Amino acid sequence: MLTLWPPMSISENEQIVIDEFAAYDDWLDKYNLLVEMGKSLPVIGPQYKTDTYLISGCQSKVWLHAAFENGKIIFTADSDAIITKGIVNLLMRVLSNQSPDDILQAKLGFIDQIGLQEHLSPTRSNGLSNMVKQMKLYATVFKMKMAGKTGSQG
Amino acid sequence: MFPIEKIRNDFPVLHQQVYKRQLVYFDNAATTQKPVQVIEAIRHYYERDNCNIHRGVHYLSLKATEAYEEARKEVRDFIHARHAHEIIFTKGATESINLVAATFGKWFVQPGDEVVTTIMEHHSNFVPWQQMCLERGAKLRIAGINDSGELDLEGLFGLINENTKMVALAHVSNVLGTINPVKEIVSFAHERGVPVLIDGAQGVSHLPVDVQDLDCDFYCFSGHKMYGPMGIGVLYGKEKILEELPPYQLGGEMIKDVFLDHTTFNELPFKFEAGTPNVAGVAGLRAAIKYLQETGMTAIAAYEEMLLRDATAKLSAIPGMRFFGTAAHKASLISFLIGQTHPFDTGSIIDKLGIAVRTGHHCAMPLMDYMKIPGTVRASFAFYNTIEEIDLLVAAIEKAKEMLED
Known part of the structure; x- marks a missing residue:
């Protein structure tokens, strides 16, 4: 796992994504960017592409796995649709390698700013809202484990 | 020459841009757009005629009732049914099928009986039968398709036996587009005394439908897939079989007399139209039928x-x-x-x-x-x-x- 130093905050990560999308005015170009991000998403281990890690409510399938390392959550994910992978990749870049508290407090305003808020509606078939919910759920679980001082490693 | 320009002008929704591009609407199997004539009919109804029907003695109620019953006759003519009282207004094809599956199942289906359907059905013509069979201890038999997406007709015929109580299938598949040979299937089933329900949700908007020629026992469709409003649909059923079925929902116009210990029910078609009906929807459906007939x-x-x-x-x-x-x-x-x-x-x-x-x-x-x-x-x-x-x-x-x- 690539570790950036100094580590970037969630809002710094969001700003990078916002800047990338700001370069494009046309919707098709924004989607082209999502497709490219989808193609470059680091692929999840095959052992995690099972129903246990499947996020429900998506027209395309999304598998999400979270590991806890040095107080930070490392997310990995995959999808059978490229655009969904692109959206997943965005979320990974913003939320992965952050602390449970930061993830829980993240407002994720970038989704609105880059014009993908339509995907946040619970009725949207790609279930972006379910992905966010699942990532925050992992954060809650790891936070509770930390508080219980179980010292879990993923 | 097909008057495509005039037709396009009748559909306001088509004339708009999405994402700075001209909208192209190719989701017609999900729902069709509405011509101004339909929109105007609904508007006219609420502006001039709105009233609860069948029970009032005043002017508006009589007018609204007359229009509602006139629409029933127009639907009868549109699908060439024998009687207006064989036309039941529902909220859509899904409710029409649920009505039949529930009432027919309750009255006629016993453990060990069978219902025959196909693998190409919309959930609305699959799940009501599946659930009814589970409740009644009956068996759902499912006919397959070939590589072209055509119904395996021999396979379907082979599934019909002395235990079969109903054959339920789509006129037109909403996924494959296949037009099923429903007349041939009805004829085969009838020779063995089995009634047939046709899900016509994808049929009526594309094909001329003649239920007497098809000889089907039930034909179900939705207004919104044939240029009419959402929330209105039709169940056509042959008089004889509709007479035999018990009511589906209770209350409102479907009641004849209520006593403390029992209730008698209204005759067809009112027996199946519980509660205040969607009168505005019927007004819109009527305009849609007129539009289709004129085109x-x-x-x-x-x-x-x-x-x-x-x-x-x-x-x-x-x-x-x-x-x-x-x-x-x-x-x-x-x-x-x-x-x-x-x-x-x-x-x-x-x-x-x-x-x-x-x-x-x-x-x-x-x-x-x-x-x-x-x-x-x-x-x-x-x-x-x-x-x-x-x-x-x-x-x-x-x-x-x-x-x-x-």
Whole structure:
């Protein structure tokens, strides 16, 4: 796992994504960017592409796995649709390698700013809202484990 | 000459831009757009005629009741039913089928009985039968399809036996477009004393329907898939079988007399129309039928056939396209995938090019499992669509292919 130093905050990560999308005015170009991000998403281990890690409510399938390392959550994910992978990749870049508290407090305003808020509606078939919910759920679980001082490693 | 320009002008929704591009609406199998005549009829109803029907003695109530019952006769004529009281207004094809499955199941289906349906059914003509069979201890038998998406007719005939209580199938598949040989199936089933229900949700908007010629026992459809409003639909049933069925829901106009210990029920068609009906919906449906009749169902079918042929030829020329449903006898829709790409990706990209198509399982999960695919992209055409729009679809698919494939 690539570790950036100094580590970037969630809002710094969001700003990078916002800047990338700001370069494009046309919707098709924004989607082209999502497709490219989808193609470059680091692929999840095959052992995690099972129903246990499947996020429900998506027209395309999304598998999400979270590991806890040095107080930070490392997310990995995959999808059978490229655009969904692109959206997943965005979320990974913003939320992965952050602390449970930061993830829980993240407002994720970038989704609105880059014009993908339509995907946040619970009725949207790609279930972006379910992905966010699942990532925050992992954060809650790891936070509770930390508080219980179980010292879990993923 | 088909008056395409005049027709397009009648549909306000078509004249708008999405994502700064002209909207191309190819999701007609999900719901069709409404002509101004339908919108105006609903508006007129609420502005001038709104009233609860059947019970009032005052002017408005009589007027609204008359219009409502006149609409019933027009639906009768539209599908060539024998009697107006064989036309039951429901909220849509789904409710029509649920009504029959529930009442017929309660009255006629015993443990060990069987219901025959097909793998190409919409959930609305699958789940009501599946659940009724589970409740009654009956068995659901499912006929398959061939590689072209045509019904395995011999297989279906083989499933009909002395235990069969009902055959329920689609007139036209909402995924494959296949037009099923329903008349032949009705004839075969009737020789064995088995009634047949036809889900006509995808039939009435594309084909002239004559329920007496088909001889089916039930025919179900929705207003919103035939240029009428949402929330209104029709159950046609033969008088004899409708008389035998118990009421579905209780209260309102379906009541005749209520005593402390029992209730008697109204006669057909009111027996099945509990509660205040969707009178405005009926006004809109009436206008839609008039619009279709004035345009001409035969002319509509011929124009849509031309669109289908044009689209099929042009899409087939794109390398790597996979088609689902290539029946010889087919309604105007095309289900496809670009190579191994996901339908969601294709749909999302061509949406950004202004083209509305449907992606996913199309409420036919058993069929998707049968074909071993996650879903399809479905472009479904109506008589207000044009060759120019099909060219835009072709260009959009080529663009999506270029973006998605490496």
